[in-house]
Amino acid sequence: MKRILLLVSWCLLALPLLKAQNTQEVEKWMKRMSINSNQIILKSDGSGNDNYTFWAKDNNLHVTAGSTNAMCYAIGNYLKKQGALHYSWEGTRQVKHIDWADQVKETGGSPFKFRMYMNVCAFGYTTPWWDWKRWEKEIDWMALRGINMPTAMLGQEYVWKEVWNELGVSDDELKNYFTGPAFLPWHRMGNLNGHGGALPIEFMKREMKLQKKVLTRMRDLGMKPVVPAFSGYVPKALMKKYPNAVIREMGQWTPGIQTRTYLLDPKDPLFKEIGALFIKKYQALYGTCEYYLADSFNEMNPPVKKATKEQELREYGKVIYETLAESSPNATWVMQGWMFGHSKGFWTPSAVQAFLQDVPKDKLLIQDFGNDRYDVWKSLNAFYGKQWIFGFVHNYGGTNPVFGDFSFYDNVVTKLLNDPEHGNLMGFGVMPEGIHNNSVVYEYLYDLAWNQQQSDFHTWINQYLKNRYGIVEASMVANWEMMAQSVFKVKYWKPRWWNGAGSYLHNKRPSLKVGQTETFPGDQQVLKAVIKHYMNWVAKYPENQLLAYDLAELSRHYFAIETDNLIKEACKAYQEGNKSEADKWVAKIEKMMVDLDQVAGFHPNQRLYTWCKQATAIAGPKELYLNNAKQQVTVWGGDGLKDYASREWQGLVKDYYWPRWKQFFSALKSSADLKEANSKIVAWEHQWFADNKMPEKPVDYSGKELVKLVNQMFEIK
Numbered sequence: 001m002k003r004i005l006l007l008v009s010w011c012l013l014a015l016p017l018l019k020a021q022n023t024q025e026v027e028k029w030m031k032r033m034s035i036n037s038n039q040i041i042l043k044s045d046g047s048g049n050d051n052y053t054f055w056a057k058d059n060n061l062h063v064t065a066g067s068t069n070a071m072c073y074a075i076g077n078y079l080k081k082q083g084a085l086h087y088s089w090e091g092t093r094q095v096k097h098i099d100w101a102d103q104v105k106e107t108g109g110s111p112f113k114f115r116m117y118m119n120v121c122a123f124g125y126t127t128p129w130w131d132w133k134r135w136e137k138e139i140d141w142m143a144l145r146g147i148n149m150p151t152a153m154l155g156q157e158y159v160w161k162e163v164w165n166e167l168g169v170s171d172d173e174l175k176n177y178f179t180g181p182a183f184l185p186w187h188r189m190g191n192l193n194g195h196g197g198a199l200p201i202e203f204m205k206r207e208m209k210l211q212k213k214v215l216t217r218m219r220d221l222g223m224k225p226v227v228p229a230f231s232g233y234v235p236k237a238l239m240k241k242y243p244n245a246v247i248r249e250m251g252q253w254t255p256g257i258q259t260r261t262y263l264l265d266p267k268d269p270l271f272k273e274i275g276a277l278f279i280k281k282y283q284a285l286y287g288t289c290e291y292y293l294a295d296s297f298n299e300m301n302p303p304v305k306k307a308t309k310e311q312e313l314r315e316y317g318k319v320i321y322e323t324l325a326e327s328s329p330n331a332t333w334v335m336q337g338w339m340f341g342h343s344k345g346f347w348t349p350s351a352v353q354a355f356l357q358d359v360p361k362d363k364l365l366i367q368d369f370g371n372d373r374y375d376v377w378k379s380l381n382a383f384y385g386k387q388w389i390f391g392f393v394h395n396y397g398g399t400n401p402v403f404g405d406f407s408f409y410d411n412v413v414t415k416l417l418n419d420p421e422h423g424n425l426m427g428f429g430v431m432p433e434g435i436h437n438n439s440v441v442y443e444y445l446y447d448l449a450w451n452q453q454q455s456d457f458h459t460w461i462n463q464y465l466k467n468r469y470g471i472v473e474a475s476m477v478a479n480w481e482m483m484a485q486s487v488f489k490v491k492y493w494k495p496r497w498w499n500g501a502g503s504y505l506h507n508k509r510p511s512l513k514v515g516q517t518e519t520f521p522g523d524q525q526v527l528k529a530v531i532k533h534y535m536n537w538v539a540k541y542p543e544n545q546l547l548a549y550d551l552a553e554l555s556r557h558y559f560a561i562e563t564d565n566l567i568k569e570a571c572k573a574y575q576e577g578n579k580s581e582a583d584k585w586v587a588k589i590e591k592m593m594v595d596l597d598q599v600a601g602f603h604p605n606q607r608l609y610t611w612c613k614q615a616t617a618i619a620g621p622k623e624l625y626l627n628n629a630k631q632q633v634t635v636w637g638g639d640g641l642k643d644y645a646s647r648e649w650q651g652l653v654k655d656y657y658w659p660r661w662k663q664f665f666s667a668l669k670s671s672a673d674l675k676e677a678n679s680k681i682v683a684w685e686h687q688w689f690a691d692n693k694m695p696e697k698p699v700d701y702s703g704k705e706l707v708k709l710v711n712q713m714f715e716i717k
Contacts, residue, residue: 022068025220029072032140033087035079039100042071050146051109054078059100068222070109073146073450078103086467087144088439090549090603093470108450111417114149114224114427115449116367116389117142120293120336121433123153124185124632125398125645129614129625132213139214143221145446149291149389149427150218152225153188155211158204159281163274164235173237174198176259181615182628183637189298190233190261191253195637196628202620208285215286226334227282229292229324230275232263245270248303256638263296263303266319275323283328291365293334294320301346310354318358325363333359337366337388341374352380361385361424369393369431371412372405372491382423389427390416394441394492397645398434398633399503400606402557403490403522404441406457413448434645436605437553440464441488457484469547476537479530486523487530494521501644505564506593506657508643509681510664512575512674515568520561527558535710538703548703552602555710559599560648562716563592567661574668586665588716593658595713601650601698602706608633608651609695616694623692630689642685651695656688 023042030037040061045051049066052074056062061078065071079085081103084095130138142150157178164174179187180196181203187193218225239247239262246265252258264271283289296302296316304312324331340347356364368377369391377383377390390413394404416422428449430442443464461480466472493503502508505517534551541547566589573582601607608630615629616622633645634656646652660681667677 022071022222025068025222026071026075029140029143029221030075032136033085033144034094034096035075035085036098039098040075044068044071049109050113050148051107053105053107054103055105056100056103058102061100067148068220069143069146069148072143072221074108076144077106077108077450080463080467083463083466083470086546087141088443088468088546089141089436089605090439091546093468093546095470110146110450112389112426112428112449114365114389114429115145115147115446116149116151116226116369116391116427116429116431117147118151119369119393119431119433120151120153120189120295121185121397122151122435124182125434126436128181128184129611129618129629130210131617132210135210135214136217139217139221139223142223145442146450147429147446148223149429150223150225151293151431152211152214152218152227153185153293154214155204155208155286156188156228156282157184157199158208159278159285161201161204162281163278164238166277167238167274168241169235169237171201174235177235177237180624180628182632186253188228189295190231190250190263190300191298192257192637193236193259193261195257195259196624196631200620200624203618206618206620211286215289224291225289226291226293227286227289229294229331229333230271230278231294231296231320232266232271233296234262234264234274236260236262238262238264242270250300250303253300254637254640256636256640256642261300266316271319272323272326276327279324279327279331288328288330290330291332291334292324292328293336294324295336295339296320297339297343298336299339299342301343310350313351313355314357317355321359321363332363332365332387334365334367337368337376337383338370340368340380341370341376344374344376344379349380353384356384356386359386362387365389365426367391367431369429372408377422382421382425385424387424387426389429390422390425391427391429391431392445393431393433395432395434395437396492397501398436399493399501399507399646400434400437400648401493401503401560402438402487402527402553403493404438404444404488405491406441406444406484406488408491409445409448457481468550469541469544471541471544473537475533479533482526483530486526488522490521494518501641502646504560504646504648506560506567506653506661507646507648509678509685510661512571512668514564514571520564524558524561527554531555531558531710535707538707542702542704544703548706549603551703551710552599552606552706555706555713556596556600556606556648559592559596559713563589563596566592570665571668574665579669582665582668586662589661590658592713592716593661594654595709595716596648597650597652597654597658598698598701599706599709599713600648600653602701606647606649607695607698608647608649608655609697611649612695626692626694627690634689635685650698655695660685 022044027037043064045066047066050070052065052070054063054074063074065074084098086093175198176194178197178199183196246268247262250261250263321333324333364386366383366388368388372392430445462477465476505514531554538548538551570582570585604610612629615625633647635642636644663681
């Protein structure tokens with residue numbers, strides 16, 4: 001009884017300290033965001049719930065919330081209503097002297113316990129070169145949007161190296177195990193080994209130091225980061241150290257990837273030993289975490305026998321969970337649900353049910369984030385009572401066409417919440433493989449996570465534009481409403497799946513089959529009309545950088561599609577034997593792609609130079625990092641992944657995509673053997689990324705010059 005009274009007394013004493021800590025971290029966040037905290041009165045209700053209330057009176061904003069996360073979102077919500085704060089990947093627009101307008105009490109919250117963010121693949125396609133300054137900005141971006149479950153995959157190779165060393169695998173034997181920095185996500189998921197490596201120890205140490213800062217800041221802001229755990233993949237060298245262990249060589253992940261990975265059988269006692277050792281070392285370095293990601297079969301079917309498939313899958317699921325639970329009793333196993341949609345031929349309902357059967361319902365969290373392509377949760381009965389999170393991928397590989405579907409997002413989330421069959425739904429979010437594009441889509445989706453629905457798009461976009469530009473005209477809102485029903489009426493960019501990957505046709509390796517692709521989604525004529533309006537607005541407000549940036553993005557998208565249309569015409573003319581007509585098309589294509597390259601680079605985020613500069617700024621072998629950076633956005637890993645991460649970037653359009661097509665058109669003109677021409681193009685691709693040549697630094701230019709350039713491009717007939 002005394003112990004109980006002491007515990008209660010301690011909790012009562014600690015509550016004010018916890019409340020103070022919550023508000024202190026928010027105050028630090030506001031300082032980093034340059035928000036005037038002198039006018040903001042914060043109060044934590046200590047509930048821990050994601051509810052908030054705010055009102056403004058007498059030049060003061062009052063905010064009461066149950067969590068740090070809700071408090072940050074509420075502050076941002078008020079400031080956005082005043083048109084005082086826009087914080088995006090493209091830049092920040094902020095009112096320094098805010099008129100703290102009176103506002104009646106507004107109460108809100110999220111119907112979702114978790115708001116997740118960032119795909120594990122983003123740690124290859126977007127973040128591998130980030131420093132702490134860049135990570136700090138992204139975490140503050142998350143807090144502003146009320147994200148509380150970010151993926152945090154940094155720093156694990158440092159721990160894995162220690163684990164394998166302790167188990168007898170030398171550093172020399174690990175050279176062909178770890179991949180280069182840009183390919184680590186797929187090594188972690190058991191898809192490949194050694195690709196683009198070897199991974200320098202300097203990079204491992206750098207990531208380890210970054211992860212400590214990242215996790216500390218995420219925790220300070222009330223977030224629950226998802227960190228790695230053991231999923232069963234081991235170095236091949238471990239087979240020699242433990243000859244009696246049951247280790248199986250896995251099949252080829254995708255054409256072009258020659259390396260194989262090795263999976264330890266879950267029934268082997270070494271499985272739990274390795275899992276426990278990793279958790280022990282990880283927690284010693286980074287502290288205790290609650291949510292651990294373990295994906296054993298990402299696009300890799302389990303090595304099970306047909307006759308005993310379900311029994312073996314049940315054993316896999318049981319041991320993965322037990323390994324984590326025995327090492328960290330309070331931990332929850334997190335897994336991606338992507339494989340259930342991607343490989344549904346293998347993952348039948350009975351197979352999934354068997355895999356999940358022996359895992360307690362409250363100890364598993366499934367990230368079902370492919371709902372812009374699949375309806376996995378419906379076909380699997382909301383994962384048979386297990387906890388799960390609903391979401392979208394939106395972006396694959398960091399490609400950057402303009403797309404999204406506001407009404408789809410609104411409708412599907414509203415239906416989800418009202419569906420009595422949604423089971424143990426715990427969260428919502430977006431898991432993009434790449435960012436720095438379509439930021440309006442992410443703004444909308446994370447407001448959706450709090451407000452449940454945004455059916456009044458007119459009001460929402462009005463507020464968004466007011467914050468982003470500092471000015472909003474009726475014609476701007478009308479244009480965006482038109483785009484929402486046409487240009488942005490696209491759930492995902494379908495043409496990228498034709499003939500391999502690559503968003504636009506000119507991003508793909510040249511082929512005469514370009515005419516076979518489906519019609520591009522969206523309405524190009526509406527897009528053209530909107531661009532004309534943006535040109536007028538940029539001319540009217542020449543110093544408004546975000547307005548000019550949006551003109552560049554919309555124009556880049558429009559002229560990328562126009563380039564593809566020209567390529568179709570050229571290929572058609574060559575096929576019909578009309579070489580003189582084809583030559584005219586090719587001349588226009590060259591002009592278009594040279595200009596398009598310049599438009600794409602209006603903002604530093606859309607430049608190959610920026611990507612490569614970030615890579616070579618890291619201490620260590622700069623040639624390896626530059627090679628990784630260029631390889632990933634081009635050939636990736638051979639025919640199965642070529643152009644998957646293609647970007648409509650300055651430095652790629654003119655210096656990589658156009659030279660490929662130029663070689664191809666030259667072969668068509670001279671009636672050369674196309675198979676031989678293709679081989680030469682492939683050889684040229686590899687030479688391009690391996691030449692250790694830094695891209696040329698682009699020259700910045702003004703919005704006024706952008707308008708002039710876009711006008712000239714419209715003249716290319």
